[in-house]
Amino acid sequence: AAWELLTELDATAGDAVDAVLTHPFLRPWLVRRLARPGTPDDDLLPALAVVAAVLAGVDTVVEVPTRGDALVLPTLGRLTLAGERTATVRTVAGGLRVRAGSVERVFPLDGDAPARVGWQPVRRAPVVGAALAIEDVDPERNCYGQPVAPTLDEPAAVALGRTLARAWRVVHRDVPAHGAALDTGLRAVVPLAPNAGAPLRSATAREAFGAVAVTQTPDAEALAVLLVHEWQHGKLGALLDLYDLVDPTSTVLIPVAWRPDPRPVEGVLQGVYAHLAVAEVWHARAATDRPDARPAREHALRYRDWTRDAVDALLGSGALTDLGERFVRRMRHALEGLRADPD
Template identity: 40%
Template sequence: MGPTATLPVHRLSDPAFAALAAGRPAAATLGELRRSQLSKHLLLLRELVAAGEVPGYAALVAAERADPAGIRALLSRPLVGVWATRRLSALRTGAPAPEAPPDYLASLVSGTAGRRLTATHDGLSITVRIEDSDPLRAGLGLPPTPTLTAAELDRWQQLLTGAWRLLVAQLRPDAEVLATVLDCIVPVEPDPAARGISATSADAFGAVAMSEPADATALAVGLLHETQHSLLNAVQYLFDLHDRPDALGYSPWRDDPRPAAGILHGAYAYLTVTRFWRTRRADPLAAFEFARWRAAVLTAADGLLAGGTLTAAGARFVTALRAEVRSWLADDVPATVARLATGANADHHLRWRLRNHEVRPGDARLLADAWSQGRAAPRIGSRLRPAPRRALEASSRLDLIHATLRGGPAPAGTADGDLAYVQGDEAAALRAYRKRVVADPGDDTAWTGLALTAAGSALRDAPEVVAAVHRALGDPSVDPLALASWLSS
């Protein structure tokens, strides 16, 4: 019997894995991730061929003999992964998949190269395909735009030119990663409720779906963010990072609870975003973003490490990520900016609790009765709502902070309490928020503001409990601060 044949496997050394987790992957690491994604596509294609006839497959095999590298490049395209995954799922379940036509492979072999954006700065270039006609582009989860007009394509080119200049000049190693990983941009329709939207798919390594950004800086940040998602998706194809990926918890980037896998994605994406703002922190708004996100990434990493949801590989990954951000804590930012950044993170967590934690009505009634009868507060807490709703971050106070740091006027309709808080007059802010809560106990924004400015009370730890008891009492004469103090005791 001859020697046993061995198949090549994809591996990363411990140092390469740690550098990747820290957001500093070597070129060899990126090459290994790209090859692993091609392997995934080839395995999916093999399963499709085994399941039945695949139009275009014979032509693909013939073309591969003549141009192996060219066909491998075609099969590495992100939307091939979307097609193969959807098509195989449809074959296995019998469900229709009109967005993944059987003849997609044939059209891929005979198709044109499509339109491209290119940019060069200081000797480093990037080339990106604009994917604005492939029917599979909706597979990244956002509604795509129609085919771009010449003017729209030109705007994207101008934005990429400006973004590339920023990235190469300030974050060249990250720009090198971007040039290696990013394959295509799928333009998508904007969301009126968001400043800009973007997404990636675990089936489409190197593809970014994105609405047209406001400026070059927004494009630079968006590409950094989404490319990190692609990298982490590729890592998770090779390594199990979570024992309980669906366990819900707090994410500093969303107003709804997120699964552990999503929290790690957020932390990893904001790792490079934070590094970007770090290079620009001479500007007050950039310093605010840097200070806010370095703390948020640490919060997320600490929560993951303490939450018991990670595998050993996941713990190594998050530990390396955390160490990278922790090294930035020594970087100074102006005191006013630091105060606003700390407050913005606290504001988000308080709003998150008020939105997503609930006190059972019977428990709120028990606490209200104890208050009315002059008894000590029973030890009663809250629970995560059974079916939390999806929500992106939205905050009028955050909008005011951004406007203030830009040196612009306050947005129309800004509340007096918010103005006082941002200006540093917490006593005036406390009075204003207290007045608003008494006038309308259902105003969660006012409760959050009260919790931000009321030191050392249950309002900081469990604002939803204080609010629920106050509402159960239904008595506007009840001082919310006195109630919070009673609950704290």
């Protein structure tokens, strides 16, 4: 039934289905499901059908399996349903009517509606020019190779949202082209679990295009750098899904300045693409009269030199495809704009 509903909605409300299918954490579920076929309670299609119906404004009824102790509706939220294996979900104007066992509850989806017991909506960061989710609900967000934070309480979510909004403005101030890239493609930020030994961390998951993970920080200037850095990884990962930039048979390892161990060619490619953008951020900051201009200049020169040396090593490695060589040469050309020491 869920597949049929999605098919019908695809024909009549394609934008709603597209929004569901481009949810960053759908692909991690698909990859995991293909590798290890799951049990019925791991079937995400009914939940996706509900979300698509909500976005399309279509009234429908879907039987949705729970995941653990919750009804999870990607991009919308999570409803705790302890002890229930399924829930009957009816989409109604402005909300959901959920029956689990003998209990029926109604949940408005209006962001200004009062909180309901057991319902944890996906919250949004108040960024200008984009719709950015603070994704601390979807169980598939745990795909970054490091612990993610549990669901944030309201003050923490509000604080992170405000810092993200400030960081977004910082990116547009320093590197407008990268700000436009964030506006266009970044849909979700996952909070990472705090770690006193590494307070500023970030990550990208190749399978979760459209999302990055960051630690919670009040420092918008630092967060802006992390967002630019990780979104470079996200974009390049998507490009590598479509095109071969590196000879897949290559076993070449390349020493790089930012790691103690030699790296495979694709790892170096990821590094230089991210570091080029970081160098551009610091270069822009160094060219101002702000108090941080001097340390920004040092960062700009470091990242520029790291990137230049690694780009030259890539071009001399013999491990790039023709398309990969063209891509890296474009990066080398972009570095020319950073040759002069920032004033």
